[in-house]
Amino acid sequence: MPHTLSEWLDYQQQTHPNSIELGLGRVREVWQRMGRPRPAAEVITVGGTNGKGSTVALLDAMLRTSGQRVGTYTSPHLIRYNERIRIDGREVGDAELVAAFERIEHARAGLPLTYFEFGTLAALDLLARAGLDVAVLEVGLGGRLDAINIVDADIAVVTTVDLDHMDWLGADRDSIGREKAGIARAGRPLLIGDHQPPQGLLQAAAEAGAEVWRIDLDFGARPLDDGWRWWFGTDHVLDLPSPALLAPVQRDNAATAIAALRVRDQARPQSPPWLVPAALARALASVRIQARLQPVDMGEPGPQLYLDVAHNPQAAASLADWLVRRGAAPVQAVYGALADKDVGGVIAALDARIDHWHLIGLDGVTPRGLPAIALAEALHRSAPQAGYSIYPDLAAALAGARAAAARREDELLLALGSFHVASQVLELFPDDG
Incomplete structure (x- = not known):
């Protein structure tokens, strides 16, 4: 059996003949053998063609600003594999990952898993052991058949839909949108940050029975001379500084993230403490993501x-x-x-x-x-x-x-x-x- 993290990662490349193999059967079976660990009391799953990583980081910052314990799972990594799993903003250590991989190896009992499936199960295992309030999980590829989707999301987010990974997801935006809508659940919110979402996404969300909230219709971002304005329905308007992330599209990602948390908290009689300009400004200013401008x-x-x-x-x-x-x-x-x-x-x-x-x-x-x-x-x-x-x-x-x-x-x-x-x-x- 491998001992070090690098040995485990090399080993995982050999346990399945394909680097990508969509489907939930294998990973769900191993997850069930591990006791079906749910990564946190609440789960937010973020999918989309672009903007997933930024939106995960924004959600993480906003939630932690309000004092909640948050864990995140993203991919791919840039320098260290440990970047993929963070607990309260801290990357998990090598020893933690090795222990999780050992538990997965014992549970799989020879059942082939892809490299990504190993990593997803490790994330679910480690986040579950951390006793978190919220886990924010990034979809790796598509949505419906991505390993992340073995966990039912309390809130789902689809940032954008465009042509990418077409060999696996389909040849047009409608087909790809249907795949990405697969993370939505009946009676639970689905936030859509795409200004022109494809009909395939909207139809699949309706068929799933999700509660859909769309940018430009239900919430949005308007540029100002010295920042931007977030709006939600007719009841909530906040003027905010621009995110530290440079691209103009980051305002849309931020607006979608804020809306997701507003929907999460809408049953509360008073606005939660994070939904004030000063708290949001701190969160927006704190987010730095490598390789995004x-x-x-x-x-x-x-x-x-x-x-x-x-x-x-x-x-x-x-x-x-x-x-x-x-x-x-x-x-x-x-x-x-x-x-x-x-x-x-x-x-x-x-x-x-x-x-x-x-x-x-x-x-x-x-x-x-x-x-x-x-x-x-x-x-x-x-x-x-x-x-x-x-x-x-x-x-x-x-x-x-x-x-x-x-x-x-x-x-x-x-x-x-x-x-x-x-x-x-x-x-x-x-x-x-």
């Missing part, structure tokens, strides 16, 4: 580098919106992608804002990685006039981008795409904050 300190004077995991067209469009609003000068972009992503859609969304593309291959990092030459071919198809260079690795691409940006004082560096790009950037330039 994260400014990176490269250790010496020069153009600013921002890191973002924009890996699908919707996320790329949000990134382009931030660049437009920022009034950015030409941008030097370092880009690497996975082969199963809509690379053309990402490029099309951003190309008007990019001065030069600095391309790297990820085929040497992960079996799903796209080689640099294939990325260049995709770039040429989507943006035939775009300038680009190919590099053997991330460090060389960053050096090339920095040299190109040095020709102008106002240029910006941007590293984007896969989480593998983000993790390499953060390994080169650790975030000590």
